[in-house]
Amino acid sequence: MTAFESNSLRSYSQEEVQQILQRAIARQTDDGAHEFSYQQIIEIAAELQISSEAVKQAECDWILQKSDVHQRKAFNLYRQRKFKKRLGNYGIINGFLILINLLGGTGLTWSLYILLFSGLAIVLDIWNTFQSKGEEYEHAFQKWNRKHQVKQTINTVLNQWFKAFQTY
Template sequence: MSASEVQPPQSYRKEEVQEILHLAIARKTEVEELSRTQLWEIAAELDIDADVLQVAENDWLLQKQRQEKKDEFNQYRQGQLKRKVIRYAIINSFAMVLNFLAAGNLSWSLYILLFLGLPLTLDTFKTFQTEGEEYEQAFQQWYLKKEIKASISSVWNRIKTAWGS
């Protein structure tokens, strides 16, 4: 069936309109970016109220900012996991070498390997679980700690500059 044989419907749902307009704008522009002025012109052509566009733009900026913070949090968690894996490897390597030198085979060191492996497995699962209430709580705690540290650092810097003057 060719494109000319397809009959468009008489009405579209909101999501369908968004998808069609997204495709049309993507095909219309050769460049990857549109200026803010062009955004406002497109909105005016679509008869979108300036206040509605302003609220939508602010919501988008907040969502983008939040996603950047979540990406930073995910990198932090992965860094923490990497340190735990390195510590796990060092401890177990030492235990296995010690066990092999003492007994000539691996016996009790395997129990340490398994015993320490369970928490590491759970931490790995938690690190790559990026949805749900537990993740959101961990993110909020991390973000709060980060904000508190930034505030304390700012106050400390003000005190240092006040005393230094």
């Protein structure tokens, strides 16, 4: 496209429009502190001939996606903390076994085999902990998420019960 083509000859796909508008909004808010009200979003959408229902549905989808991303971050942090604990346990146990082997006076013999096999277990644990894609990850996340939601529900019910009990 040359610089001399008229504005009326230009046409863009929906994806290109989204990218252009996203960049324009980002440039307009240099400090990053500018926020848009819901009413402003509705007005912008109306100018683009987007219905308010479509905006409401898009907002709901965005909130769900944001919640899912937040949950996945929490899950990944949980997995990393759990891994650090297991790594510490591996280190303590293997250090103790090496010390026993050295105190036996025969040097490092049998403890090296244990160290080798536990090292393999650590490598597999690293792979499983930091692998954030695939069916196994998704299954583990779903299991953790259900467990997490049950805990939240129980805490909410207990808190409401305790508040009701305190009022009597």
